Amino acid sequence: MREDLTEIHENRKYLRMLSQKYPSILDVTARIVDLASHDVLPKGTEHFMSDIHGEADAFIHILNNASGVIREKVDQRFGHILSQEERDNFATLVYYPRQKLTLIKRCTRNMDDWYRITIQRLVELTRVVSSKYSRKIVRERTPEGFEYIIDELIHTNYDDANKEKYYDTIIHTMIELEMADDLITALSSLIKALAVDRLHILGDVFDRGPRPDIIMDHLIEHHSVDFQWGNHDILWMGAACGSRACIANVLNIALQYNNTDLIENVYGISLRELTIFAQETYGDCPVFTPKVVNTETQGAKEIQLLAKMKKAIDVIMLKLEGRIIKRRPEFHMEDRLLLDKIDYENKCITIRGVTYPLRDCDFPTVDPANPYELTNDERRVMRNLKAAFKESEKLRRHMNFLYTKGGMYTRYNSNLLFHSCIPMNEDGSFAEVEVDGQKYSGRDLMHFSEATARQAYMSPKETEERSFAKDFMWYLWCGPNSPLFGRARMTTFERLLIEDKESWKEPKNPYYELANQEEVCIRILNEFGLNSPHSHIINGHVPVKAKKGESPIKGNGRLLLIDGGFSRAYHNTTGIAGYTLIYNSHGMRIVAHEPFTSTEDAVENNVDIHSTSNLFEFLDKRLLVGDTDGGEVNKEKIEDLKMLLKAYRLGVVKPEHIRLTPRP
Numbered sequence: 001m002r003e004d005l006t007e008i009h010e011n012r013k014y015l016r017m018l019s020q021k022y023p024s025i026l027d028v029t030a031r032i033v034d035l036a037s038h039d040v041l042p043k044g045t046e047h048f049m050s051d052i053h054g055e056a057d058a059f060i061h062i063l064n065n066a067s068g069v070i071r072e073k074v075d076q077r078f079g080h081i082l083s084q085e086e087r088d089n090f091a092t093l094v095y096y097p098r099q100k101l102t103l104i105k106r107c108t109r110n111m112d113d114w115y116r117i118t119i120q121r122l123v124e125l126t127r128v129v130s131s132k133y134s135r136k137i138v139r140e141r142t143p144e145g146f147e148y149i150i151d152e153l154i155h156t157n158y159d160d161a162n163k164e165k166y167y168d169t170i171i172h173t174m175i176e177l178e179m180a181d182d183l184i185t186a187l188s189s190l191i192k193a194l195a196v197d198r199l200h201i202l203g204d205v206f207d208r209g210p211r212p213d214i215i216m217d218h219l220i221e222h223h224s225v226d227f228q229w230g231n232h233d234i235l236w237m238g239a240a241c242g243s244r245a246c247i248a249n250v251l252n253i254a255l256q257y258n259n260t261d262l263i264e265n266v267y268g269i270s271l272r273e274l275t276i277f278a279q280e281t282y283g284d285c286p287v288f289t290p291k292v293v294n295t296e297t298q299g300a301k302e303i304q305l306l307a308k309m310k311k312a313i314d315v316i317m318l319k320l321e322g323r324i325i326k327r328r329p330e331f332h333m334e335d336r337l338l339l340d341k342i343d344y345e346n347k348c349i350t351i352r353g354v355t356y357p358l359r360d361c362d363f364p365t366v367d368p369a370n371p372y373e374l375t376n377d378e379r380r381v382m383r384n385l386k387a388a389f390k391e392s393e394k395l396r397r398h399m400n401f402l403y404t405k406g407g408m409y410t411r412y413n414s415n416l417l418f419h420s421c422i423p424m425n426e427d428g429s430f431a432e433v434e435v436d437g438q439k440y441s442g443r444d445l446m447h448f449s450e451a452t453a454r455q456a457y458m459s460p461k462e463t464e465e466r467s468f469a470k471d472f473m474w475y476l477w478c479g480p481n482s483p484l485f486g487r488a489r490m491t492t493f494e495r496l497l498i499e500d501k502e503s504w505k506e507p508k509n510p511y512y513e514l515a516n517q518e519e520v521c522i523r524i525l526n527e528f529g530l531n532s533p534h535s536h537i538i539n540g541h542v543p544v545k546a547k548k549g550e551s552p553i554k555g556n557g558r559l560l561l562i563d564g565g566f567s568r569a570y571h572n573t574t575g576i577a578g579y580t581l582i583y584n585s586h587g588m589r590i591v592a593h594e595p596f597t598s599t600e601d602a603v604e605n606n607v608d609i610h611s612t613s614n615l616f617e618f619l620d621k622r623l624l625v626g627d628t629d630g631g632e633v634n635k636e637k638i639e640d641l642k643m644l645l646k647a648y649r650l651g652v653v654k655p656e657h658i659r660l661t662p663r664p
Helices: 002-010 012-021 025-038 056-078 084-095 097-107 111-130 135-141 147-154 161-176 180-195 212-221 231-241 244-256 260-266 272-281 300-327 376-391 393-405 442-458 464-478 492-497 518-527 568-574 599-605 629-650
Strands: 046-049 198-201 225-228 348-351 354-357 409-412 415-418 433-435 438-440 537-539 559-561 579-584 587-593 611-618
Touching: 002 012, 002 629, 012 629, 025 629, 046 056, 056 084, 056 111, 056 180, 056 212, 056 579, 056 587, 056 599, 084 097, 084 111, 084 180, 084 599, 097 180, 097 599, 111 147, 111 161, 111 180, 135 147, 135 180, 147 161, 147 180, 161 180, 198 409, 212 260, 212 393, 225 393, 225 409, 225 415, 231 244, 231 376, 231 393, 231 442, 231 464, 244 260, 244 300, 244 376, 244 464, 272 300, 272 376, 300 376, 300 464, 300 492, 393 442, 433 442, 438 442, 442 464, 442 518, 518 537
Parallel strands: 046 198, 198 225, 415 537, 537 559
Antiparallel strands: 046 579, 348 354, 409 415, 433 438, 579 587, 587 611
């Protein structure tokens, strides 16, 4: 008793705060029962995706089918009573209920019968995927307004003759009131929300593909998601912070992939000043023609204008990057100062001892005596662009999500998640980045990088610290020991202006070779406080060349490389459309995906993404919630609540109610 009183008095301030949330003994008891019972349920399914690169249609499809999890549940529940074609139709309905309903209505005579049968099947599937969860969580994930109806339907007992007509009447009334479509959509939404308990995004939503904004909107609405920043995400984050070098790089990529609609029409960032400046400054520049053009919808003049705009922003970009390198010698990127190395007379440049002819040497805004100085017109263009990036409300909303849900890395259920790498030296030691005399490596480098990225966005005033933070955002995009880049150099200049592809090479950080060794993976895991034999490193960033026999499983199963391969530009290189990862209560499996055709093809022809699942770690004992990080948190909460219960019973903290009825 004395020990209990001492502990309670020491924590009295905290317990009083806790009592505001649980003001009575019954409230405390109910919460303890809720937490304790939740811990013995099976662990929820985790879904890992990476390197989505703006391919919204493919992302939404894999999100909808949960990398095959939903189709697997459909086959398990209905494989013995429905044909393959019927299961295909049913699965597609779950993925795309609104679109599929439109098609079904065109070819179905008796919709009332179809509604009745389909709703019952959806209810059955909902029961299957909800079996891991408490009724409370199921209700929380049920679309607003349908909580009562769906709760009643999924807890139907058709053997109960007293209620059989009651349940049938619910469905009949929804059909009669022309609400069946909404109920089907709500059930489909709930099935998808329950099929995956936690979504992990391992970076690079932005660039290359046309609609990263749609992906971001879906992630913002997701019930449970975390985000590990990728190098392309950090570039956009830096642009939103006002880094002119990051803005120029964003526009370079947008123009390279002919994706200015995203900039102008989605994010409302005007390119008018850049367009006028490019037209007035540059003549024909075929070397800067975008990589992606559509000759069916874009005429020669439009393509030529895009090339001029790209040349204009690329020259500005090289100048701005050079200015950062000069004022931040600690970045050790002097080898990327190339504008001052151009031999204009011979139209060539010497890089790392090799002389290369230049594809274009017409740079009217570059002063050879001061090549990194912007002209007045270039400054005006960047001033307007910087203001537009910072003022875009939609971009701000998306960046707020990345800062709220994201970070450089996370530890989740004994796994280490990050986008690219933990920079290493050839000898296996962690590579260091030095700032103001302080050296950062391994876990400390990840912490410093995240704190600096947050300072760039959240600092209220333009201080020297914030100025450095914005420059460091650019370093994270392309610096030699950046944990997000993972290469020795970014050869932007060479790819723009030199034909010889030998000059384009960007040597990978030793991490990617060393991490094939299990002992190196274990050392990295230990650096982050993970010591379980079932701990894994999970990262993306580097496409796996499956067609050459490369495996995404490295380091004797300790490293899982799941570059999603969504970007169409990589499909010829990899041979597939990348990998995702599923981790449920039985174990882990890597899922390899074939390229996605289109949403229209999926809806009209029930074409799913063909996926191959490889179960590489099967657990002897099924994992429960109590075995997870969430279970550890629940145990701590239970201990705190038990202390509050004692405080109530001992009178140290006064409850609102003691009990409803006296004890006998």
